[in-house]
Amino acid sequence: MTPTRSVVRPPEVRGAKDAVERLSRPGPHTVLRGDLGMVGLRGVVFAPEEGLGLPAVAFGHDWLQPAERYADLLRHLASWGIVAAAPGSHRGPLPSHAGFAADLRSTLQVCTKARLGVGRISVDDRRTAFAGHGIGGAAALMAAQGHPLVAAVVTIAVAQTHAAVHDAASAVTVPVLHLAAGRDTVTPAAGNAEPVAAAAGGPVWLRTIDKASHTGFLEGTHWSDFVLSGSPNAKTRRITRALVTAFLMHHLLGEDRVDVLVDGKVSGTTVIARR
Structure with a gap:
């Protein structure tokens, strides 16, 4: 039997504004939340209620940040049919980049090897990605290096700290x-x-969200807010949800209806590099 996929194709969109409006809102799926602790790794996982052969992304948090502060984005991706998991390891002041990258790989392996949702959810290991914010973005690139199956990478305010x-x-x-x-x-x-x-070894897009700060991508409050500039911002999270969802749907599922958010002009953002 051919696996069924629960990723719903977005309706036809009329320009970037319409695409942002549609893809920044939750998708049609009921979302389940789980704990990676069941497999010995601290962290969270969000998934659509059911579906076989789904895409998946392992997401790395920024310096000091709990994975909970990215629940808005992770839950959103799951509502569009993408399994999204974030390990909560390496949150100390001197994290191991190599160790964090290894945990991202382990997180993705959990998603692809284990049947989630009482056996009603499975992941196609050819439709997987790494992503992350700050040092988590750096770890995502390191996790993707040499990975035999990962199909895409997303970084948010990547930190070149190593x-x-x-x-x-x-x-x-x-x-x-x-x-x-x-x-x-x-x-x-x-x-x-x-x-x-500039160092990319393959296709790359660099887009700036013009009015965003480093911590605008987060939600909620945390003591680290006192040592990092900026503050969580709903508008920043909204445009980020749309752009990340579109990029993953395009490169993990071959979805072409969202190309305007991959290559096109999007209000409030500037494309710095594309090749």
């Missing part, structure tokens, strides 16, 4: 989307996302 990040970017040949924050004083694009994008 020499291996540049090497990983050069070695990754699958499509990569870098989202940078125009008002980021923690990992400004000029010293982080731009050189990482």
Whole structure:
């Protein structure tokens, strides 16, 4: 029997504004939430209620951040039929980039090897991606380096805090989307996302969300807000949901109805690099 997929194709859209409006809203699926602790790895996983052969993404948190602060994005992806999991490891002040990358790989392996949702959910390991924010974006690139099946990578305000990040970017040949924050004083694009994008070994897009700060992608409050500039912002999360969902649907599922958010002009953002 051919596996059924619960990813619903978005309706036809009329330009970027319409696409952002549609893809920033939750998709049609009821979302289940689980705990990676059941397999010995701290973290969270969100998945549609059922579906076989689904795409999946393993998401890395930023410096000091709990995975809970990305629940808005992870739940949103699951509502559009994409299994989304985030390990909660390496949250200390001196995280291991290599260790974090290994945990992202382990998280993705859990999604692809285990039947989730009492056996009603499975993942196609050829439709998988790594993603992350800040140091989590750097770890996502390192996790993708040499991975035999991963099909895409997304970074958000990537932090070039380790020499291996540049090497990983050069070695990754699958499509990569870098989202940078125009008002980021923690990992400004000029010293982080731009050189990482320039080193890309494959197709790459670098898009700046013009009015975003480094922590605008987060939700809720945390003590680290006192040491990081900016603050959670609903508008930043809204455009991020649309752009990330479109990129993953395009590159993991071959969905062409969302191309306007992959290559086109999107209000409030600027395409810095594309090749």
